[in-house]
Amino acid sequence: MTLYMRLFRACSTSTTLTQIHGHLIVTGLYMDPLASTKLIESYAQMGPFESSRLVFDHFQNPDSFMWGVIVKCHVWNGFFQESISLYHRMIYKSAQISSFIYPSVLRACSAIGDLGFGQKVHGRIIKSGFVSDFVTDTSLLNMYGEMGRLDSARKVFDYMSVRDVVSWSSIISSYVQNGRASQGLHIFGQMMMESSEIDEVTMLSAAEACGELGLWRLARSLHGFVLRRNIQIVGALGTSLVAMYGKCGDMCSSEGLFTQAAFKNTSLWTAMISCYHQNGCYHEALRTFVEMQGSNVEPNAVTLMSTVCSCSRLGRLKEGKSIHGFVIRTAVDTENDLMGPALIDLYANCGKLKECHKVFEVTQDRRVVSWNLLISNYAREGMTIEAIKLFKQMLVEGIQPDSFTLSSVISACGDIGFSLLGCQIHGSILKTGFSSEFVQNSLIDMYCKCGLLGSAHMTFDDAKQRGVVTWNTLITGLLQNGKSEEAMALFSEMYAYALEMDEVTFLSAIQACSNLGYIRKGKWIHHKMITSGMRKDMYIDTALIDMYAKCGELQIARKVFDSMLERSVVSWSTLLGAYGMHGQVDAAILVFKEMVESGIRPNTITFMNILSACSHAGNLEEGKKFFNSMRNDFGIEPNSEHYACLVDLLSRAGDLNGAYSVILSMPSPVDASIWAALVNGCRIHQRMDVINSIRESLLNIRTDDTGYYTLLSNLYAGGGEWGKFRMIRSTMKRKGLEKVQGCSMIEIDKKIHKFGANDKSHLQIKGCNLLANFLSSGLSKIVELDASVI
Structure with missing residues (x-):
């Protein structure tokens, strides 16, 4: 028997294994539990896997160890459901169960996401008295962590009698992978305080947590700890550190680690390209991809996805098409189909919507992100009806929309005034309870664009979270509907509650003051922006010029213009229109000349303002000259x-x-x-x-x-x-x-105070009427007195 065990260890091919199997049958050692178990394990490793199952099925009374091996072999080969069926069969036959089988069963539960059965296995483990088994506890910890049940994972961890580096690494990884990076780092700190052994796997999770949170100082400390402990920065750890620095925005450290790496595998190259892309260094990402090709390292789907996304941001259609061809030739992305959304984004950003739709049609796994990209790009290009049709097709195919989908479609409804569909989507959101701040802002915007201000206010009042974007959306919507007074009231409410305000908030408030002629309020807002240290913004300065000009403060408008760090054609046109509004046509013409001399090309609004200025001043010859100059000198059709x-x-x-x-x-x-x-x-x-x-x-x-x-x-x-x-x-x-x-x-x-002809809405109108009656009656008595004297 010892000879056969040596032969099993030396066996390297399935043919040799079949010969050993034959000898065991001839010699009668076939029914030996140890030999059959080794045969099952060898077939599972070298194939064919069906032979492994046949050996097990022909064995009359398999012991607990053989059951454990066959279950483990099924898990190794990805037959998770079959491994659970074998476990049920083992329980049914009342076979003796050892702790050896539970890690494999728990791994199978995790793989298929069957939390209920995993909890039942956990109960059997407690009943069987294996709760203190270290390997079993670690497997339970992994199962709960992978299925997002962090409370259960933490309970298992807290009750473990012995905690080694594997269990510590497992609980840290569970928190980090489930979006609880800060708690993961806290547990890592506890691990260090208990002077537990720390290995490369532990550092992987800690580095990922630092990157997710953008904690640059802690990332540097983590790197220093790795160097002090002489932990080798190779393989997965090197890749993780490069990615960590990239997420923290420290590209110098990422590049340094990448350059110093003795061996650069696909993962390391991919991490470096992804870091460049995430930090907006798109040219560097493409350059690194070219270097990777020169190093004869094969890219994977993630590498190509990051590179295509960089091509998309740069508008490099030719390079993106080249990568698309490489993907088709090498079939590098057949399993996960990661390239579909990236290619859709590439063709959409390059204005190739037909190619964008073709990629979508041939995409095997149409995830919600692919639908979102196509719908949003159709809506962005003004093809609103097509975007809505895609949304309906998405629902027909059973794809559940997410917040990005709903936001895009709701915005599309607002663009064409399709309030009926927008209301239906809103009703569906209320029924399902699936909402987010992103969606509610889109609903408010849609209702404002459709003129349904009551519904916009109702959505705003019902919003659970009101961020600065939510307030800005309603204020802007009120402005667009000519409700400047209501917009100013909402702005005052924001200020009274000391809520966060950004540039868009102040911009909307200034535009409202401009529409209403609120010069004192406008000056107050300008003062608040300066004292709060808000950075200079071209759009806000342009709005201030318009506000001061419409309120009669032309000199202040000019001062704001002169203080601008950057001036667009809109800024110049606004100042030109301000002079025209005040009848200073000569100053308006001078501004037009300064604008052209500064290299700013006038647009249709510029010429409309200068023609309007000439019209109001009666400057006929200059007006004719500017009208003819539009087409002759600047190629603008009137x-x-x-x-x-x-x-x-x-x-x-x-x-x-x-x-x-x-x-x-x-x-x-x-x-x-x-x-x-x-x-x-x-x-x-x-x-x-x-x-x-x-x-x-x-x-x-x-x-x-x-x-x-x-x-x-x-x-x-x-x-x-x-x-x-x-x-x-x-x-x-x-x-x-x-x-x-x-x-x-x-x-x-x-x-x-606002007054109009025959307006009786003012609160003091009755008092004014009484005063008028009193004055008129008194005047009539004076006239009568004068007449009697005469």
Whole structure:
């Protein structure tokens, strides 16, 4: 028998093993438990695996050790369900159970995620008296940790009589892998205080925890500990340290460890490329990938995924396609299909939506991340209907959406005003209870874009978590719907509760002040931004210029502009429009020249502002010159707003025939704003003859602009043509249009009071009426007294 044991150890091929098996049968040693057990184990290692199971099934009375070996062999080869079935069969036959079998059964439970059965096995372990067995306890610890039951894992760990480096490493790894890195580091500290032995595996989990938390100082201390203990920085530990420094943003240390490594395997190269990508060093990531190819080290799916993502961020379509071809040729990603989402992101960022969809169609494992990328990219490119169709297809195929999916689709509904689907999604979220701050912000934004401010407020009030983005979303939505006063009230509420505010919050508040003319409040906000140390922001400075200009503080607006560190075309256009708003056309023209000389190319808004400035100042020749310069010097085709400015300029100057000629020469359909500019010119110069000549064109205009109808009706009324006046007014009434009433505002004791024609909503309106009556009655008595004297 000893001879056969030596032959088993020396056996290296399945053919030799079959010959030994034959000799055992011939010699009658086949039924020896030790020989059969060794035969089972050898077949499991060298194959065929079916022979291993046949040997076991033909053995009449297998002992506990043989049961343990056959279960372990099934676990080795990934037959987890079969190993559990063997365990049930062993229990049914009332075979004697040793502690040797439990680690394999617990590993099988962990692999298939069967927590309930694992707990039953744990109960049997306690009943059998194996609870103090070190190997079994460690296996229980691993099982609970891998299934995320950290409370149970910690109980097992706390009750262990003996804790070696394996058990310590297991509990630390369990916490780190389940997103509890800080607790994992705390346990690591306890391990060091108890002077327990620390090996490479323990350091792997500790390094990963430091990286996840971004604790750079602790990462340096950990690295120093490894060096002091002379732990070899090779293999998995070297890779883990490189990744740790990369997650902490210390690329110099990552590069140093990578360069010093004597042997660079695929994992180390991949870690270095991933570090570059995570820190935005996309060029370096591609360069390292090229070096890896030159070193004859084969990349894996993770390597290629990080490289493709770097190509995506740089817009390197050619290089990304090359990697895509390599993936197809080598079939490197057939099992996990990690490349699908990365390739979808590559083609989407390079504007190749057709290729993006093709990759999606051939992707074998369509995970939710692939659906999310495709839906979000369709929505981003304005293909909202296609994004919604994809979402419906995703639901039909049984893929459960996550918060990113819902947010993308809800935003798409808001972009096209599809509130019906948005409300249905909201209802589904309320029923399932699946919500997040990300989703609730999208819902608020969607309702605001659809004009459903009541629903937006309700979603905001019901929100469990209100971060700065949630507040900003509602404030911005109110602004977009013309509710500047409500937006300012919400901003004041944020300030009263001392909530966190960012640049977007202040930007929205400044825009609200600009719309309302709240100069004192605007100055206060500006002061708070300066005293809080908020960094200079181009968008906020531009909003301040607009606010100060609209509130009459042109000099302060200019000071803000001069203090800007960076100026965009929007900043220049805003200052130019500010001068035009105040009738300083010469200053506006000077700003335009300075802008061009500084290398900033004007856009359509710039020309609209300069044309408007020339129009209000009556500077006809300059206005014509700027209009012609648009196309001739800057290649900008005038749109309807530019033509409206030109017509207004000519009409105000009295050149009504020239304005009419411009309208007739327009390449695009003439809208109401352009006809209104001509009508306004006729009103200024009392040219009813021009109005009569274009009467048919004016009456055929289809618009909901109340200003146009009001201007035209007032013109007819001024000319005494009351029949036409009544016809225009009846048209407005039939369309449900009402004249927008003007209003006045006054600020008293830091409070804004708003008054409009026939407005009776103010709280002090009754007092004002009593005062008016008193004054009028007193005045009449004085008149009577004067008359009697005479």
